[in-house]
Amino acid sequence: MGSATQLPLQVKLLIFGFFLAFLLLMFRSSFLPSSFQNNPLSPIPEIKSTETCNKIPTPLVQALIHYSTSNTTPQQTFKEISVSARVLDKKSPCNFLVFGLGHDSPLWSSLNYGGRTVFLDEDESWIKLIKQKFSNLEVYHVGYETKVRDAENLLRIGKEKECTVVSDRENSKCQLMLKALPQVVYEVEWDLIMVDAPTGYHDDAPGRMGAIYTAGMMARNRKEGETDVFVHDVNRVVEDKFSKTFLCEGYMKEQEGLIRHFTIPSHRDSPDRPFCPSSST
16 A cells, blocks of 8 residues: 555545535534524524634644645545545444555545544554654554465465354454454454555565455454445455455445455344355355
């Protein structure tokens, strides 16, 4: 997520549009009396000078300035960003877990303003660099023990019975389960999970095998409701095979470009529910 490219005009317009719409909605109630909100065709009463105007929250100001002036952006395109943004528009404020830290991080945090957005990244120097500019982001360093070269073997292991039993990380016997993430990851029930890390484009990279599997198990193990899970870079073998296998094609809602969106229901209230829907292949 840390690579930088030239910011396409359409992405810049999308980001600016999100913030503009958000700010207009947020301050509508602050500046207009309730009588006008209920009847917008009525005359606008005089606003007394004693009324206090709310300031734009600092994190939103920082993000707006950043995207208005920056020439860098992450890998996601206009249409790919829109997939996650539509879900956030419906669910925020919510709990949003993001595997990866990048130039899009202030965007996700701002679109989930009022909720909790947590970022996980394996590169300590990159975390330090981003935090210097956006100190308000909640970021944790994580380590991974897997390698992309072991993906095929891990895929086989993940299909074994011990890996298809829904359980928490303490009781899981599956080698794919990430058990050493920060404690907050296991304490919170996440409404959205984005898998856009760790690094996975060469054989010695940790790959996203464990992140994808763990995201799917956390979704299944929540008390009730559904979790929206997004996986980026599905043009690559690991992201393609592991998302289809452990997030299930039957739970996939859409694919746009290089991003897939899955909606996974809780399995705790339905112990007889199969790991994947019967329609999944």
